[in-house]
Amino acid sequence: EADASRYRVIKTKNNILVSLRNEVKNILLITIGVFSAGFGFKGFLLTNKFIDGGATGISLLVSALTEIPIYYLIPLINLPFIIMGHKTVGINFAVKTALAIGGLALVLANVNFPNVTNDNILVAVFGGFFLGAGIGLSIRGGAVIDGTEVLALYLSKKLGTTIGDVIIIINVMIFSAAAYFLGVEIALYSMITYLSVSKT
Numbered sequence: 001e002a003d004a005s006r007y008r009v010i011k012t013k014n015n016i017l018v019s020l021r022n023e024v025k026n027i028l029l030i031t032i033g034v035f036s037a038g039f040g041f042k043g044f045l046l047t048n049k050f051i052d053g054g055a056t057g058i059s060l061l062v063s064a065l066t067e068i069p070i071y072y073l074i075p076l077i078n079l080p081f082i083i084m085g086h087k088t089v090g091i092n093f094a095v096k097t098a099l100a101i102g103g104l105a106l107v108l109a110n111v112n113f114p115n116v117t118n119d120n121i122l123v124a125v126f127g128g129f130f131l132g133a134g135i136g137l138s139i140r141g142g143a144v145i146d147g148t149e150v151l152a153l154y155l156s157k158k159l160g161t162t163i164g165d166v167i168i169i170i171n172v173m174i175f176s177a178a179a180y181f182l183g184v185e186i187a188l189y190s191m192i193t194y195l196s197v198s199k200t
Helices: 002-048 054-066 070-088 091-110 120-140 148-159 163-182 184-199
Strands: none
Touching: 002 054, 002 091, 002 120, 054 070, 054 148, 054 163, 070 091, 070 148, 120 184, 148 163, 163 184
């Protein structure tokens, strides 16, 4: 009886340590992801008015049209997706996503990144690379910094389509709006940005 009790205590401690180690790793991944995305935004995309797909793209498009700072728009536009994530995936995911998006907004508001280049191809490819790395690392940490994936998951369950199909439809609308408001050339470069984000 005493041995069994000691075994249970040791097992519980080990489980707590493993959970703690996983959470520290997740926080680290999300933090690196947030800074990578922030660098992609401020070092490349914002000064050239290039956009991406999804909620990030909507934020960039509205910022380009209205001059409202991106760090206000990202939490605001993603808020419905965080609520949806709570209902669709769970509270742990929603909390991590809220913290990741809030962290990204803080980085964009307070951290100064240099504008790396004004060459359009380099901006599209490398801006997309750093933003895509940020999104990917955050996902590996159990959060998202672009809520469109949550919307796509929700709609795919409701409509019986794939997540990819929903994301494509959303992005066609975003890039069409970019072509109309910002010009065809910026929209085309923005599509290169989106491809770079997706591949990364």
